[in-house]
Amino acid sequence: MAKAQHIMSMRSMEIPETEPADSLTKLFDRDENKFPMGLRITLGDRELETLGLDKSCGYGDTVHLFGMARVCGIHDGGICLQIEELAVEDEDEENQQEDAQENDEGKRAKRYNASSSRYLKEDE
Numbered sequence: 001m002a003k004a005q006h007i008m009s010m011r012s013m014e015i016p017e018t019e020p021a022d023s024l025t026k027l028f029d030r031d032e033n034k035f036p037m038g039l040r041i042t043l044g045d046r047e048l049e050t051l052g053l054d055k056s057c058g059y060g061d062t063v064h065l066f067g068m069a070r071v072c073g074i075h076d077g078g079i080c081l082q083i084e085e086l087a088v089e090d091e092d093e094e095n096q097q098e099d100a101q102e103n104d105e106g107k108r109a110k111r112y113n114a115s116s117s118r119y120l121k122e123d124e
Contacts, residue, residue, distance in 0.1 A: 013039055041083065051088055062091040 014034045048054065057063070066087040073080030 047086075051086065053088060057090070063088045064091045064094070 013036065015036060043051070043053070067083050068085040069081035069083045071079055072082040
């Protein structure tokens with residue numbers, strides 16, 4: 001098995017449509033579950049409180065996970081990882097804030113450019 005890369009890069013874990021579904025995924029609607037069931041985690045009240053999250057997020061919202069896991073099993077079908085440390089952030093909220101900031105910066109740039117051209121015309 002290849003070693004994990006030192007530099008993290010996101011990779012889609014979506015199951016290709018040409019690949020047959022595993023036994024767990026067959027139990028559920030393929031359109032609803034395009035990813036292996038073993039990649040799901042459930043956070044209960046205790047974990048949500050520890051992470052500073054509440055249940056106000058909506059179905060389909062995106063969160064950014066950061067985690068550390070320890071290999072706790074190795075077998076022919078793969079490896080088992082125990083998540084030991086986890087952090088999350090609201091990716092949708094972060095994207096909205098970035099969009100708002102870019103919009104504000106664009107407005108400031110337009111105002112600056114407009115005022116700069118006004119000064120240039122007056123100096124001519």
